[in-house]
Amino acid sequence: MIYADYNGSAPLCTSVKDYLFKRLEKGPFANPNAIHYLGSKTLMGMENARAVCAKVLGADFDQVIFNSGATEGISTVFHSILKNEVNKKIIIISGIEHSAIINTANYYASERGFEVKVLPVNGDGVVDLEMLKVWIGQNKKNIAMISIMAANNETGVIQPYKEINSLCVDNGIPFLCDTTQFIGKTPFNFKESNFDYAVCSGHKLGALTGTGILLVKNPEGLCPLIIGGGQEKGHRGGTQNYLGNETLAVALNTLNEGFVKLEELSKKRNEFESKMKAAFPEVVILGENAPRLATTTYISYPGIHGQAVQIELESQDIFVTTSSACSDNMPVTSKVLKAMGVADDVGRGVVRISLCMNSPLEYYDQLTVALTSAYAKLTKVKSF
Ligand SMILES: Cc1ncc(COP(=O)(O)O)c(C=O)c1O
Incomplete structure (x- = not known):
């Protein structure tokens, strides 16, 4: 898990x-x-x-x-x-x-x-x-x-x-x-x-x-x-x-x-994000060019519902969140992403992966495999 x-x-x-x-x-x-x-x-x-x-x-x-x-x-x-x-x-x-x-x-x-x-x-x-x-x-x-x-x-x-x-x-x-x-x-x-x-x-x-x-x-x-x-x-x-x-x-x-592990964690997180972008060039990492907490990745595949990705990951015992509030069962772009001027197809596609400093680095390897398989599956049935 x-x-x-x-x-x-x-x-x-x-x-x-x-x-x-x-x-x-x-x-x-x-x-x-x-x-x-x-x-x-x-x-x-x-x-x-x-x-x-x-x-x-x-x-x-x-x-x-x-x-x-x-x-x-x-x-x-x-x-x-x-x-x-x-x-x-x-x-x-x-x-x-x-x-x-x-x-x-x-x-x-x-x-x-x-x-x-x-x-x-x-x-x-x-x-x-x-x-x-x-x-x-x-x-x-x-x-x-x-x-x-x-x-x-x-x-x-x-x-x-x-x-x-x-x-x-x-x-x-x-x-x-x-x-x-x-x-x-x-x-x-x-x-x-x-x-x-x-x-x-x-x-x-x-x-x-x-x-x-x-x-x-x-x-x-x-x-x-x-x-x-x-x-x-x-x-x-x-x-x-x-x-x-x-x-x-x-x-x-x-x-x-645990702060001594920050640098290593941030390196591993960046590697994970790079691998995802290399495998799926459409992928967007929100806030990518700004200084960020080493433990957070906010990732979107435009056109695929974040909730669908979340469910896929959950079936592999991985627990992430989407940002999006649900209005009448329609996922909507979060206020934060709207303030950033993020387009709706990106905003509705995000999942947030947030670990802690003491999380094992191998988690990112498992996340790479799981998210790759989730995206590969869900791109066949693009949601919107
Ligand atoms: C940035 C930020 N401020 C305030 C809060 C509110 O924290 P709590 O619900 O623990 O009082 C949260 C909770 O998610 C938060 O992320």
């Missing part, structure tokens, strides 16, 4: 499983905010996990706020920045953001009168930095926040986040970088990034689902979304998911050790 949907969700990582088995045997299980012995011990375990996460992510201990995942982190940041904002009315996002960003920005537009400006991207799915400079120049005093991702969930394309961050810092604009797909897939250091805010989800990293981290440059200025009983130093109410938070530390640590 090849699981190739890590950008969707990662299976529990082996070190996390091993940790959990032992941890569940041993305990302690108590409210980490209780002052009795077991509470203090539980708290110590969780704070130890925070220290590990902070170290791996290059953040200060206090900059790590445990929560339920990226969506909550994103909602918290929008809330914190925009709650009391009355003068600045513009929110800038890009055309390839995840719905967790798009829908939140649109909510603030419809409910609170903000204006959402959507930065275009080029054919490889990279945001238009020059246009961002122009927009900032024209509207500087009126921009409440900018939210642009570090790496795209569909294409794996890495955005010019350093340049975007510098523009934000130079112009005093709060910047949220959606690092959900970036953290754990490539080395990341929060302090070096100098981002105001970054987010991640445990289930993308091999930790337990329902866990996550919000990284905040100046946590004392954060306005909590969930007030509750003052947990997480008042930044996020609710009794902490201490077991889950511990799994975040284990998973991040394991991934951190």
Whole structure:
């Protein structure tokens, strides 16, 4: 079996499983905010996990706020920045953001009168930095926040986040970088990034689902979304998911050790893509000319439904996804691909192959064989 949907969700990582088995045997299980012995011990375990996460992510201990995942982190940041904002009315996002960003920005537009400006991207799915400079120049005093991702969930394309961050810092604009797909897939250091805010989800990293981290440059200025009983130093109410938070530390640590394999993996991924293009010259690799996560391939055979390819691969025990949302059972080109100006026959043909750093390199050999046979079969019955 090849699981190739890590950008969707990662299976529990082996070190996390091993940790959990032992941890569940041993305990302690108590409210980490209780002052009795077991509470203090539980708290110590969780704070130890925070220290590990902070170290791996290059953040200060206090900059790590445990929560339920990226969506909550994103909602918290929008809330914190925009709650009391009355003068600045513009929110800038890009055309390839995840719905967790798009829908939140649109909510603030419809409910609170903000204006959402959507930065275009080029054919490889990279945001238009020059246009961002122009927009900032024209509207500087009126921009409440900018939210642009570090790496795209569909294409794996890495955005010019350093340049975007510098523009934000130079112009005093709060910047949220959606690092959900970036953290754990490539080395990341929060302090070096100098981002105001970054987010991640445990289930993308091999930790337990329902866990996550919000990284905040100046946590004392954060306005909590969930007030509750003052947990997480008042930044996020609710009794902490201490077991889950511990799994975040284990998973991040394991991934951190795996970064040495990145170069080899990226070479193997590129070889796989070249072989597919050589065998089928019609094949398109989305975002091919841009810097990409080493673990992602977004591949299309125009005219063949991505879903048909997915089913073919699944019959060989290989699990990939298509990007396309289904409307009335008609696969449609995803919003991300539309923003990239991708033609419909390409957009409807894509499958996303996303592995992790610790995936065996041989997977790409098996994928080459399986995808070659799927395309060879399906080109005989071209779908559209
Ligand atoms: C780029 C990006 N941002 C945000 C999210 C939302 O993450 P979650 O559903 O874990 O909160 C995802 C999930 O796929 C994502 O890929």
